[in-house]
Amino acid sequence: MILVTGGAGFIGANFVLDWLATSDEPVLNLDKLTYAGNLHNLDSLQGDPRHVFVQADIGDSATLARLLAEHQPRAIVNFAAESHVDRSIHGPEDFIQTNVVGTFRLLEAVRQYWSGLPAIKKEAFRFLHVSTDEVYGTLHADAPAFTEVHPYEPNSPYSASKAASDHMVRAWHHTYGLPVLTTHCSNNYGPYHFPEKLIPLMIVNALAGKPLPVYGDGLQVRDWLYVKDHCSAIRRVLEAGQTGQTYNIGGWNEKPNIDIVHTICALLDELRPRADGQSYRAQITHVKDRPGHDRRYAIDARKIERELGWKPAETFDTGIRKTVQWYLANADWVASVQTGAYRDWVSKQYETA
Ligand code: NAD
């Protein structure tokens, strides 16, 4: 079996669902269930004996040791993290605890377990760490996209904490020989995306008749990766990646934020027009910019294509249409994640923006 951490979050849940749709190898899913973790993401696996869920913290060494000894995974995919830049600006402490201390404890528990494996299993074992393109910092408009050798220049508490975790993963390979793989993906989007991030927030706010809050001039650029493409890339890296290597995963879809918002408005105008006949664009509001806002991220994903034969299946046009359709068809899921804690965050972040 494989152990997935953070498998009740956005990407982790998509990964678990995809994994079990394409393989019969069981998954032990370990997740703390923070505000971002949601077991409803995994409703379709209810009663499926291939999926075992455990609510636990990656920083809980004793529980990790017990679970590793009991379930003997052949690989670990580490998604567990605090993942939202704006939250890291309001309160960095949780980011240090989970992304830095938690990753350290996880690495140590895994090293202990891995050291005791018989030679063949030890050789075949993999620890795949899911990182981000944000560790590379920001790019000028005409600079080449990030390659795997781009220097680390993290600018937010979130990206600094992810960078710290990447460095430990690298060091645990170099020093102890732990067979690690690290991936750096761009901005994911798709089903089960928590509506605090740009794309789901815009869809949910548009449908609720609320303002669409664009930070600053809206000309910040991100590369967008459909989450299922990210899942297939991780499967491929796990299967064929070279230990100690890092792989950038991107969608070849660099776009300014304002274009993303316009595209979402156009799709909603087509699929769920406003009752008053106006475009959802009328709801766009420019709000105060994010402090230290990175201007541009761009991923050069040629290495994973060249070495592992992976490339994304979706274009932005196909992926965003599927995403908007998913949100329209899953209003119950949206309602279920808009709890009191979600409402508190939205008022803290946007009422002063
Ligand atoms: P998410 O915030 O939706 O989910 C994170 C999950 O981790 C949640 O289920 C949460 O309960 C769990 N978790 C948090 N702290 C934990 C802890 N201490 N122990 C165990 N579980 C814990 O995040 P996501 O968007 O699914 O991102 C997954 C990974 O991918 C993260 O490592 C993130 O840094 C990385 N990443 C995400 C994106 C993106 O666009 N979403 C882009 C690049 C990299």
Ligand code: TYD
């Ligand atoms: P986000 O989804 O938070 O991802 P990240 O900051 O990790 O790239 O934001 C994507 C972009 O959208 C980023 O440039 C910030 C911007 N943004 C807004 O303009 N308004 C919003 O309400 C949010 C959440 C993000």
